Amino acid sequence: MLAPQLLPLMFQVYWKVRNQDSLSHHMLTCLVQLASLNGGVMNSSETRVQYLVSYMENFLKLLSMIGTNFKNKEALGISNVVRKLQLFFGHSFSKLPQALHESYLNEITRITCCFAEGAELEEAQLLDDKLYVEAFDNMLEAWTNIFQENASGNDTFVLQAATRIFNTYLKCHLAPPDGSRIRNDEVEEIEDNEDNDRIKFKDQLQIIGMCGRIVPSHSLPILYRLLEDRSNKLKAHLQTMQSQTMTLSDSAALDNLFEDIHWIILIAGHVLCMDSEGEMPMIPSEIMQYSIEKYNKSETNLDATLKVLAGVRQVVFELDFVDQCDHAVRVFSDVLKLCALESSAAEVKLGHFMSPEVGCTLMWFLKRWCLSYLLPTENYYQEVSPTLIGALGRDTDGATFVINFVLGKMQTNIIHFSSEPVLLQDTVDLFADIVCVKQKSTYIVKTEGLWNLVKLQSELKAGSLPQNVRRGLYKGFVLAGSALNDPQASNEYYQQILKPVQSRFKNLLCQENFNRIYQEEGIKNEVIDILECFIGIAKGSQMSTAQILFEYIAPILSELPVFLNIYKNYQVIVQLVLELFGRCAQHMLCYLSVLDSKRLYESSLATVQVYAKCNANRLSTEIFSEESSFQDLLLVLEFLTLILSKDCLDFSPQVSNSEITITAADVSLFGLSFILPLIKMELLMYPSLCSQYYKLIVLIDDLYADKIANLPDDMLTQLLRSVELGLTAGFGSDIVQACLDFLQGLATHIYRNSLQNTKVYQAVMPFLKLLMNLTLSHEISSEMMTSASICIYALICCYSEQYQILVQSLIQSQNDPLVAERLATAFSQLTNNVLLNCERQPKLKFRDNFDKFIANVHGFLLVK
């Protein structure tokens, strides 16, 4: 393998067959394999380096021969070579001769840029085969490793590479003359559930952001210059549009401009901030360092930075002091100016010319920026930049200004872009995400902006916002309040936020003529709106606030059973009521005290009961009635499952078990007993309902097999019938698995508690025969066999006599005496030396025996 002739030969062969599609692919695969050569053959680090040097020399020769003329699938193979080299030889690179390493970095930078351009071309042409896209992604993956190895970041070649890649990527996404983006003239219809660019290109953008952070002195000035240039152009456009009508070419130019802005912001957002899922969002150290350096060299100062920030509403870009502004803040200010521009366009009725996509990207950028830069916690950093801290730190006017600006922008979006559901969703997400961070919400609750927002939304007519916006806002309001540690302040805050909603509900219900006017559309819209608010409140609940929030929600919940009865014929309202209970169970229940939990249980059970009562024995002519029942029942089942989580996860103040008179499982089962009659066979054909149902019963069985065992006859029969159905009706292997788990749990419970001569004992008995038949007749697929065998074992432990009878009858039913004999032997081997005590050891032994048994029996029973 390590013979010095091998690698040159392989590369030469590849070059020879390169033009023959049938061979070139295999040869290239060979090269990829060789790039990951590893294991025993590499016995010393010298060998590794030697091999790498040889590979590298040949590889670079190949690249220089290819130049930029990649064959169709070649790019992908080459990119894989680089990725593999980086993965398997990453540590040996530093030992390469300097010149070789440098020309390698040079070459792969060149091909990365080349692939980036190819990728852009593929995206623009909407090709199905995205070879260059994939090749580019591979290269970026390799670069991540290179950048990480070079964490100190002083290698000029790495800096150059980062600069070149950053530039190329930016160029690919900008329209000519600055860039080379290809205009796609086809206007396509885009569904809103399609991934947007920030999700589709997330990985790419993250690494480009990394490139940008390696060379902030290069990337940040480019970004703010571009932003300022495009914003100026947009401003000019808007000014012309106010006086003239727009032509088709104007509209195309505007679209081009929006696309540029969209991409610059996306890239800027990734350079300035890192993804922080599950972590505390921080200012990246490179940006912090850069800001400190600039400040120390007196190239930037706080005063100019603050002035730029304070002037964003004027949307003026040519300022004397702007050059002394901190670069990161300057990019941010430019984005704020774009927000201001968008808002002012909307105010002069030009909002319909603005791009909702850009609006979403702006919201996304603000979210990212605010999470990392706004009110940073100083002691998380080794060193802090005086400009960044001075402009956006705690107790600064800058921070207050930014909060008010962002909240003000949310207001404008809600007023002027209420017809854009996606934009509004991003707007409320921005809000909820920022207030989630306590250091920030402590300040937010004190700002004027927040109270303006509260006021604005309370004045909006019910039914004027897209679905989910109201609940998103209330979730945010409620989350923001959790920052208030002082109980009195917290009470006052929630009083101001929640009391009005509560009163709206009470006023509505207490109207003298409510019984007559409840069907009026205005009233129904009001009801929907209030329920949306409460769902939001429940969703925003946290450990520290659950108790106080519940005080506001509980009186409403207790009215809901009656309410549901009134609105039983209006599905939207019925579902919102059910959803509200679901959200309370999901977000509040685990923090509630025993007493409060009981209040929630009572209201929810009464509601489920009313729902069941209204829908039992009901027959409808409407063709969507089945779909409606399905949707409703799914919500009920989800809710009953969520309730159960209380028994798994409980953060409420510790109490002795004796105080708990009612457990979540009781509630779930009781609730289930009401709706079980409504779950018809045809409804179980809906996969989501089916899996939710079986998930619920298995969960109850896992936690409280005794409660299942003690169910009233009717319900036990129904439950077991549904288990039988689950095993036989072909709902899919997940459901079979659930049913097996259910039976195994129940049978084990019966055995361990010696429940012979009980109803449940009798009721479960038929399953032994059923399961034996199903396994023998192949109706349970082989991957389920392990679960099936464990389940059968538990059943045999309970019903050993019946098992013997079953075995005998199976043997006797064989016509062929030879087969009968073999079957008898097989059965005796199955339980040979297996203790029937439901313990782990014999269970595992039985499982192994059963595998052999099934293989054996299937063999001769099938032959017959």
Add this chain to the structure above:
Amino acid sequence: MADIEDTHFETGDSGASATFPMQCSALRKNGFVMLKSRPCKIVEMSTSKTGKHGHAKVHLVGIDIFTGKKYEDICPSTHNMDVPHVKREDYQLTDISDDGYLCLMADNGDLREDLKVPEGEVGAQLRAEYDAGKDILCTVLKSCGEEVVIAVKTNTALDK
């Protein structure tokens, strides 16, 4: 007070419009909307846009609440759509006339005999249960001047 209530009852919907406008983006699934001049229940609702920087359009699939026919429409999300006033009220069944009319009693005791026994399975069940002497509730759907029994429910003693 009494005469005000009476007036209200009399003019309940004769003078009022059968629909009211609502911004398209604020509609919701399972709510109602007029599609091709028919009152429909929205069974599917999605948004899309023309071109990346275009504005939202709402795609609606609705089912005629009386005929069960399916209609679709697509409209800019800024536009207003007509939403029908839809009432669904429960009545107690007191009698079935020989010519197939139902005698129904409202919650307030008012009687009406202007609705027919629904067709198909529901109608058959309604007759059978009525003949068996069961307590029956009929849900009457009313919208855009049309009115029909859309569901029947047998009351068991427990329900009351």
